[in-house]
Amino acid sequence: GNSVTQMEGPVTLSEEAFLTINCTYTATGYPSLFWYVQYPGEGLQLLLKATKADDKGSNKGFEATYRKETTSFHLEKGSVQVSDSAVYFCALGIQGAQKLVFGQGTRLTINP
């Protein structure tokens, strides 16, 4: 089946620290991979995506590389800010179905 497993949270870091949130997936076929962010009281916003193996998605200083050999799509940022505090969701897009399967989410808190 199709599933996404994310790093257990919550994660607490100091401002300017390096961030990694791990994400691995199981899928049939060739899924697209996504990271979404959810700020308190809001819906989900697309952060970045990658549609094929070795693609790198990037946005707002965040990056993630589609690794088919390790079935992973880890989220990284070199220097986090307080405003990055949110819940981050890894997701895969099921090929041909236009349907997303989400991980359980990782709550990130950045302290000044």
Added chain:
Amino acid sequence: EAEVAQSPRYKITEKSQAVAFWCDPISGHATLYWYRQILGQGPELLVQFQDESVVDDSQLPKDRFSAERLKGVDSTLKIQPAELGDSAMYLCASSGQGGDYGYTFGSGTRLTVV
């Protein structure tokens, strides 16, 4: 910037009562999704519409949940009767053509069943 509109933002209802949520997708978006997000978990797809037709409702608890999109535009999700375990955020999303997963999510309806 175009948005997916949802109402109400918050709803408190007693168990065994009926409750309904409304979603207005981005104009021209043919595909509409309802997701349920239980606190501390990721969203789970309940139902997917293509225009007015249901494409996927395999995870919709059909004994108590119903969804419709009569004219292929806005949509209503109903729960009757509500149970305590239905407390969650209900998210609506829409996407256009092209198969690029260009989802836009609404802000959601937070349901609390007491």
